[in-house]
Amino acid sequence: MKQKSFILTSVFFVIFMxxxxxxxxxxxxxxxxxxxxxxxxxxxxxxxxIKLITGEFNGLMSDFLLLQISSFLGSNQKISSHEWQxxxxxxxxxxxxxxxxxxxxxxxxGIMAWNRDMTPAAIDLLKIPEKNRPWDWRPGYYIGFDYYYxxxxxxxxxxxxxxxAAIKKAPILIALLGSRFAVQGQRVETSLLxxxxxxxxxxxxxxxxxxxxxxxxxxxxxxxxxKAVKKYKTLYSTFPGTLNDLIKENIITSLPEHPEFMxxxxxxxxxxxxx
Amino acid sequence: MSQISLVAKITFKDCIRTKGLYGIFLLGxxxxxxxxxxxxxxxxxxxxxxxxxxxxxxxxxxxxxxxxFSIQSFFNDFxxxxxxxxxxxxxxKAEYIIGKFSGLGLVILFSSLVLGLCAAISFKxxxxxxxxxxxxxxxxxxxxxxxxxxxxxxxxxxxxxVLWTCATSHQFIGFLLSLMTYFIGHNMETVKNMILSTxxxxxxxxxxxxxxxxxxxxxxxxxxxLKTQAAYGLMPDVISLIWIALYGLSYIGLCLIIxxxxxxxxxxx
Numbered sequence: 001m002k003q004k005s006f007i008l009t010s011v012f013f014v015i016f017m018x019x020x021x022x023x024x025x026x027x028x029x030x031x032x033x034x035x036x037x038x039x040x041x042x043x044x045x046x047x048x049x050i051k052l053i054t055g056e057f058n059g060l061m062s063d064f065l066l067l068q069i070s071s072f073l074g075s076n077q078k079i080s081s082h083e084w085q086x087x088x089x090x091x092x093x094x095x096x097x098x099x100x101x102x103x104x105x106x107x108x109x110g111i112m113a114w115n116r117d118m119t120p121a122a123i124d125l126l127k128i129p130e131k132n133r134p135w136d137w138r139p140g141y142y143i144g145f146d147y148y149y150x151x152x153x154x155x156x157x158x159x160x161x162x163x164x165a166a167i168k169k170a171p172i173l174i175a176l177l178g179s180r181f182a183v184q185g186q187r188v189e190t191s192l193l194x195x196x197x198x199x200x201x202x203x204x205x206x207x208x209x210x211x212x213x214x215x216x217x218x219x220x221x222x223x224x225x226x227k228a229v230k231k232y233k234t235l236y237s238t239f240p241g242t243l244n245d246l247i248k249e250n251i252i253t254s255l256p257e258h259p260e261f262m263x264x265x266x267x268x269x270x271x272x273x274x275x
Numbered sequence: 276m277s278q279i280s281l282v283a284k285i286t287f288k289d290c291i292r293t294k295g296l297y298g299i300f301l302l303g304x305x306x307x308x309x310x311x312x313x314x315x316x317x318x319x320x321x322x323x324x325x326x327x328x329x330x331x332x333x334x335x336x337x338x339x340x341x342x343x344f345s346i347q348s349f350f351n352d353f354x355x356x357x358x359x360x361x362x363x364x365x366x367x368k369a370e371y372i373i374g375k376f377s378g379l380g381l382v383i384l385f386s387s388l389v390l391g392l393c394a395a396i397s398f399k400x401x402x403x404x405x406x407x408x409x410x411x412x413x414x415x416x417x418x419x420x421x422x423x424x425x426x427x428x429x430x431x432x433x434x435x436x437v438l439w440t441c442a443t444s445h446q447f448i449g450f451l452l453s454l455m456t457y458f459i460g461h462n463m464e465t466v467k468n469m470i471l472s473t474x475x476x477x478x479x480x481x482x483x484x485x486x487x488x489x490x491x492x493x494x495x496x497x498x499x500x501l502k503t504q505a506a507y508g509l510m511p512d513v514i515s516l517i518w519i520a521l522y523g524l525s526y527i528g529l530c531l532i533i534x535x536x537x538x539x540x541x542x543x544x
Binding site for chain 2: 058059098102136
């Protein structure tokens with residue numbers, strides 16, 4: 001009786017073990033190439049409700065959601081517009097759970113913003129870390145870049161760059177870009193005010209101070225010329241042919257100084273002045 | 276006082292005897308490994324993930340201990356009749372409740388300490404060689420303050436589970452009520468903000484009034500959750516931390532007093 005029971009148990013053991021090994025081998029083979037996720041498993045709930053699910057484990061959940069999106073994006077498959085919407089929702093959820101998340105911020109700018117249809121959504125997302133990371137110049141810099149590069153909105157780009165430039169340890173390049181776009185967006189006076197405020201910062205290095213000072217001189221020159229061109233237009237109902245016409249007509253006595261000893265660029269068709 | 280410490284000692288020893296703490300140590304070791312693997316999947320501010328993971332494990336293990344161990348420990352005293360052995364000695368029911376809470380609270384403190392150290396070491400190991408990726412404002416002092424507040428929220432949950440255990444006669448009901456309190460405690464602020472942000476209801480509408488009323492009965496556990504702030508070193512001002520600590524301690528005190536009051540009226544026969 002005992003022997004019969006032992007044989008029966010052993011037979012079942014061998015059958016189960018055989019089935020387990022065979023099935024496990026097949027499963028492993030089938031899933032060998034699934035190193036990245038081909039489906040996006042973002043909970044279909046509004047971002048503001050996500051905290052109801054995660055409770056106190058919101059940090060961990062934001063990490064998990066980001067890994068999900070990274071894995072999906074890493075699969076290099078063509079992403080449909082519906083999937084972009086899901087990715088957008090995923091990022092919204094991540095930033096609701098952790099509004100400081102730098103990795104999410106980098107991914108949004110590095111991947112999502114470069115899809116032209118998603119640029120406005122990426123800007124909206126970047127505004128969350130911009131608000132919550134007041135010590136970090138990157139969110140503002142990325143938003144400004146997106147406005148300038150993708151949306152061609154120089155006025156908005158300049159406004160954001162100049163605001164971001166005021167953050168401690170922000171690269172001086174941001175202020176210079178802000179002032180350049182200010183000329184294109186016709187916001188020279190605002191730009192001048194921001195730069196003058198920055199140059200008074202006692203923590204600014206001497207080199208940076210000199211660079212900003214040069215930019216202030218440039219912008220002041222542009223402002224003088226813009227006003228003079230405007231006056232010329234009022235007097236003669238046309239733009240001057242060259243900037244020297246302004247001196248000939250006694251509107252200005254001399255052309256403003258250019259810190260790099262270059263001539264100001266002037267478009268006689270539109271009256272625009274650049275440097 | 277000596278009676279309270281006696282009950283606390285017995286409870287603490289009981290936890291060690293049932294090998295519950297070994298599980299916590301094991302969890303600490305797993306945390307070590309998981310943290311290092313997990314943080315390797317990220318490229319920026321990797322210290323943030325290490326803190327997320329470390330503090331979440333402390334919270335998670337504490338909750339498991341409360342829901343599955345401390346509630347059971349209370350009911351075991353009733354079911355195995357050990358309660359009669361205790362209260363037949365010169366130990367009052369109040370001393371029993373406070374002693375039991377202290378013993379279980381000590382286990383939570385001990386587990387938070389061990390897992391907190393594990394989290395700190397695994398954080399150190401995770402960011403080793405990546406110092407530039409530690410969040411800019413991260414400080415160790417705030418990391419440990421966050422653990423302290425997390426432990427306080429666990430002690431509140433323990434106080435609540437003691438209260439529900441005394442108020443109900445069945446272990447499962449005690450467990451469900453404690454779980455419900457935990458979910459409401461963590462979410463009521465989010466629900467309130469959601470309702471207000473939709474602007475469907477005015478601020479004096481019934482749902483808002485209900486949540487406001489609930490916030491005077493159940494604890495707002497979300498205020499003790501400083502994990503995200505600890506990960507980025509965004510320390511709230513000291514005064515608000517003091518108020519939070521006072522809120523937590525007073526809530527525990529109230530839970531214990533009500534528990535004693537209920538337990539004194541309970542027929543044990």
